[in-house]
Amino acid sequence: METFFTTSNQIQDIIKSFNLTKTLFVSSILIGEAHTGKKVLARYLFPDTPMVSGSNQKEVEEALGQYDALIISNFEKLSNPNRLNFANKRIIATADYLGNPEVIDTLFAFIYTMPSLLERSGDVAYLKDLFIVEAREILMLSRKR
Numbered sequence: 001m002e003t004f005f006t007t008s009n010q011i012q013d014i015i016k017s018f019n020l021t022k023t024l025f026v027s028s029i030l031i032g033e034a035h036t037g038k039k040v041l042a043r044y045l046f047p048d049t050p051m052v053s054g055s056n057q058k059e060v061e062e063a064l065g066q067y068d069a070l071i072i073s074n075f076e077k078l079s080n081p082n083r084l085n086f087a088n089k090r091i092i093a094t095a096d097y098l099g100n101p102e103v104i105d106t107l108f109a110f111i112y113t114m115p116s117l118l119e120r121s122g123d124v125a126y127l128k129d130l131f132i133v134e135a136r137e138i139l140m141l142s143r144k145r
Contacts (some may be wrong), residue, residue, distance in 0.1 A: 004037075004044040005130075007122030011041070014112045018045045018092075025068070027091035027107055029075060031098055032114025038094035041114070042071045046092055054078040054093075064089065075099075081107065 006012060018028065022045070030038045043051065051071040052063045057079045063070050068089055075081070075093040081103050091108075098104060104111060117124055135141075 004041055005123065005126050006120070007126075008115055008120045010113075010115045011120075011123075014041070014114070015045065017110065017112070021110065022046075025088050025090050026109040027086045027089070027093070028110040028112065029093040029095060029104060029108045030112045030114055031095045033116045034096045036114050036117055038114050039071075039073050042073075042092050042094055046071060049090075049092070054095075057083075060084065 004015070006015075014030070021028070030042065032038055039051070042049075046069065049069045049071050050063060050067055051073060052060050054060060054072050054074040054077040060072055060078065061083065064084060064086075070089065070091055072078075072091060072093040075095040076097055076099045078084070081100075084107065086107055093108070
């Protein structure tokens with residue numbers, strides 16, 4: 001299993017909260033800007049949980065019928081989230097923005113906010129270094145400059 005690196009206290013608190021509720025059948029949503037690691041974090045915390053995209057309402061509804069635990073990415077893209085039944089299920093959703101606050105409050109027991117990369121300079125530096133190492137390996141570049 002890969003490690004989710006972060007120096008952000010806010011993300012570390014999110015990880016702790018998810019770990020405390022991992023065994024409960026509750027629904028949680030992680031909201032934040034696009035490309036900040038929400039799906040990676042969800043996959044890191046729940047590696048064996050199936051993931052579906054909110055871009056396809058029917059696929060989400062079918063997955064809810066099949067699984068007791070589910071990750072729903074792009075939750076904000078669901079056409080009719082009111083039709084979803086999260087009773088007795090462990091749902092982890094990710095969204096780029098809040099959407100309808102009443103629907104979110106009704107469906108989710110826990111609402112987390114993922115800090116932007118602007119707020120996570122330590123994470124950005126680490127990711128930059130990781131990307132450079134990976135790019136050198138893929139492109140078979142020597143370390144000499």
